[in-house]
Every structure is written in C-alpha cells, then in structure tokens.
Amino acid sequence: MSLPVTLLTLGGTIFMTQGADGGHAAPDAAAGERLASTLIDGVELTAHEIANVSSSDVRPHHLAEVLERARQAVDAGARGVVLTHGTDTLEESAFLLNRYWDREAPLVVTGAMRPASALGADGPSNLHDAVRTAASPQARGAGVLVVFDAHVHLADQVTKASSRSVSAFASAPSGPLAIVDGAELRLLQLVPERVARRTGSPTEHLPAVPALMAGLDEDLDLLDHLPEGTLAGLVIAGVGMGHVSPVAMPRLRRLLEAGVPVVVATRIASGGTSTHHYAYPGSEVDLLEAGAIMAGHLPPAKARLLLQALLAEDATAGTIREEFAAYAS
Template sequence: MSAFVEVLSLGGTIFMTEDARGESARPDDDAGARLLAAVGGDVELRPRALANISSSDVRPHHLRAVLESARAAVDSGAAGVVLTHGTDTLEETAFLLDRFWDREAPLVVTGAMRPASAPGADGPANLRDAVRAATAPSARGLGVLVVFDAHAHLADRVVKASSRGVSAFASEPSGPLAIVGGEDLRLLHLPLPRPARSGGLPPDRFPAVPLLTAGLDEDLALLDHLPAEALAGLVVDGVGMGHVSPAAMPRLRRLLGEGVPVVVAARPFGGGTSTHHYGYPGSEVDLLDAGAVMAGLLPAPKARLLLQVLLASGASADGIRAAFEAYAS
C-alpha cells in the first residue's frame, strides 16, 4: 500500500469564509475541498472531516475521535496525519493529543489566521507545510507538532502569541523546533525526551478544575464561594515566577488541607515557575511548603489540562507532582 497523509479536520478559521464586507467569518463546508485542491503536491491526501466548528467549541469527544482516526490511519499505512483546527485553543489540543499520541508517525496540527476567502489567506501554505512535516523523516518520533508560518513547534512548548498576526505561534524558551521546507525539516535544535505518554484515550469529561489568575490585590476570594467538594483541583496563573498575594494563602492552604490539588503556573510568557528564588508570603517557596505543585514551563491552560487528565486517571498526589516535574524550569 502506497503511503498517504490523512487530513483530519475539526474546522476553524482555515475552513471559514467572510461575509460580503470581509467580516464575521463563519464555518464554510465547501472551504475544505477548495483548500485541499489548492495544496496539490505529490503526496496523496485523504481528507476526513470530523467537525467544522470554532476551536472554542472543541470538546473531549472531538479529541477522542481525532486520536482514534489518526491511529487507524497510521496503522493502515499513512506516513503521517494532519489535523486542521481553530487557532484559539490549538495549543491546548496539541498538548493534550501529545499526551496520548503513541505512534512514531507525526501528528501535525495546523490552521489559519485568515479565513479562506480573505486576501492573502494563510491556510493553503500552512496546510502544505503541515503535509510536508507529516512526511518528514526528522519528524518521526517527535509526537504532536504544530506547524504554522513555515515553522514547526513542539506541542509542549507552543503558545499562541498573537491574536491577529499570521506568525501567531511561538515556542518558549527554546524557539521553534524546525523550519519547514523541502522534503525534510530543518531542525533548529534537538528536543528533550518526551514526557511519559498516558496511553488510551482522553477522558469523556474533564474533572472540574477552575483556572484563576493572580494579580495586584487579588486575594482569590472567589474560593470562599466554591466548596472543596465542588473542585477536583485548582490552577492559579501566578505573577512572576509563580506567586500569589499573601492574602490568598489562607484560602489555598484550606483547599490543600482538604486534599484539593493546587497547581501554580507563571503568567509571564517566558521563564516558567521557580522553586527557590523567593521565600516571602505568597512566593513559590511558601506555596510549595503549603503543598502546592509548580507548573514549571507549562502555561496555565496546559497545566489545567494536564491536571484534569491526571485526576481523571486517578493519579495520586505523588503522581501529580511527578508528572509536573517533567516540565520543571
């Protein structure tokens, strides 16, 4: 059986068109066929539409369908798999899929910042580059990649850095993994070993894990109205290296004392959380002493997903801590 690339689609801007004024982009079921025809190339593309929705509407069952379809395609001879997806939550989907992707063949996620009907639409080039990455020898064994604007990013590192520009994605702290072009990737650095895979499929439903943002004079008083039994866990997007107001500490200590896992991420784009730089009330040292877990290089949305997957699998407190240590900064 000759090699091919399976092109799965959940929709997103790449498969949207605008109204007559060039505004208000909406899903267009015909945009996918036009896009695939525009890409062309020597590789056989086998499209399969799983949904045509905005990325804010992606649910766990969509991601289960992606994994099942992608695994089946690779097991049937696909050289790799491409997934088109809206950009708003693309980094989260890529990260979650990477936790479960257990094939050597690449699973490449891409999308577009400009609708298919817009002048200078970036979807065709991104899809072409994603197909190239899906067949690239250097991409094998790297897990899930995000390809955008001629660059490939690791799922663990990629973040959406612009809400408007076509160079919408970046990787911190390493920068992009590779430049996409020709028959193989041009690697810019060697990636670290991938953290352990979870196996199986994502949960049908994610446990309730709110994400709260720390900031000036933020004492997380909302927690007074959220009983511990209503929370499976909590993620706090902390300031600096992962800090909260001293006034928030009694509330976090209460949750931790009741057995609710608390993970603290860092709001700044680069650098991640620390474990030892500061020892004042509300600092990372204070949080660790209280029993919190630091997210390391994971931004808060990815930390939330990881905690949800761990909780759904019944992970212990030690198991949760060990999983996050793989991302220590």
C-alpha cells in the first residue's frame, strides 16, 4: 500500500533551468512538472503548485496558502507534506511556518542549489529525501523540517551556511536531527519539545521591523532620520554577545521609551547573545536595563520574523519577552 504525501511547490532553483552557457538560471514550468512527477517507491505523491518564484519573492500570503493547503492535505489523510522553496530565504520561511504548523504530521521544506538542467543537479535527491522524511513515523511531532543533502534539520535551528555548496544548510546549536539513509530516517537526537505555536496563519503584510547591523564605527544614526511612528519594532544584529556602541544607546532608549520593542541578536554565527557577561555602556546588561530584549540563539533574520509575527497579533510586551526567553542561550 502506497503512503500518501502531498507536494506543494513555491519554485526556487529546484524548478529552474540554465541557458546553454550554464548561467542565468530562471524558473521553468517544465522542469517543475518533471520533478513533481517523480516516482518514489511506496509513496503516492500528489503535487500542487502555489507559485514558481525565487525565494526573494516569497511573501507571507504564499506561506498562508502553504499552511491552508498543507492542513487540508493532512486532514484528508496525507502522511506528511513537502514544500519546495528557493534556498535564499528557505530558513526564514521554515521558521515562520513552524510558528503556525499545528499538525503532528511533518511539513518538510526542501530545494536545490543547482538548477534542474545542471550536471549533478541536487534537486531530485533532495526531493526524494524530503518525501521519505514526510512519510516517516519518526518525523511526526517534529514540526517543520528542512531536508537538504540527506540531512534533516529542525526549522528553529537551521541556517544557510554556504551560498554555493550543495551541502548548504547546517543546524546550531544541536546539529541535524536525522539523516536520510535510503528509505530510512535515522535519528541523531531525540525529537525536542516544540516551542509554543502561534494560531492561524501569517498576516498578508507583516509589521515594519527592520534589522540593523552594529559594527565598527556604527552608531545607528539612521534612527535619527526616521519619522516618528515609522517602526513597529527593531532588530539589531549586535556584535559579540549582543552589543552596540555607547553612542547608539540614547537612540535605542528613545525608541524603547516610545514603546517600540527592540530585540538584540548577534551577527556571530554561533554562541548567541548573553544576559550577564558584560556591563559596560552598550553591552547586553546596559541594553537589558534600557528595556531591550535579547534574542538568545535566534539569528537576526529569525528574530525579526518572530517579532513581526508577535506584533501582528498585538502581543503584549510581556508575551514578547516570554516568547524570546524560549531561545535564551
């Protein structure tokens, strides 16, 4: 008996082809149709196209439709759902989807680094592994997963670690959840308890929350030139454990005193932010005393999406703090 799995497609490199010179990859509907018709032993794959766009063009309304169709598929008997997505913002979409995914069946996101027409195209193998993961009982309860290069990553931990390699994704701090070995899913760790979910789906337009990067000779003076009420919130990609320059602090204090939530992440790839190591002007202790929130091990892009999702549902300041506390490091 074949296991039913639903394939939803948003396009990405996995559904692109190149010109004869090997460059200028672009969406190709025929490539998508060929890949969507892939036969996998023991699986009945049903495909539905939502869009065929680059990941830089994925919007919240696309993800809302993904959630609606994925829930319908699982409620109708699908063992799991696979979503194709461009790799540039794949980790962000996976993270946001995981805030709302409320079924035990896995929602598995995959893609490709090489276009469908390239030598050694990785799309077919990634799709195969994603479908196997979606159908696996061991993936149930894990929420949204990312499958790439035979590795299975948790949505909250995955990050794109290379702009070129076919092994493009990594997980921090715990490493991959599992590997796909043929038709088997081999867990490398226990499926962790999931962070509290949001309800419903993302709003069509998320609140305006820019992310600014701290660094050498960067005092965030752009904040002096924004009209009052422009920002719903702000994320800082801080240096070190989540630090900014002392000169930036008055600007951030003005925002915080006006009720604008400020979340401070770190631009460093691992280690996360701190709450207690340093107490000089612009340090994490100074920022916390001013009212900022530390992002813990969430990178800036994911911290921004979590803050946007919370603001979209009019979450209180206390709720925002509680949600970020789940990612404390």
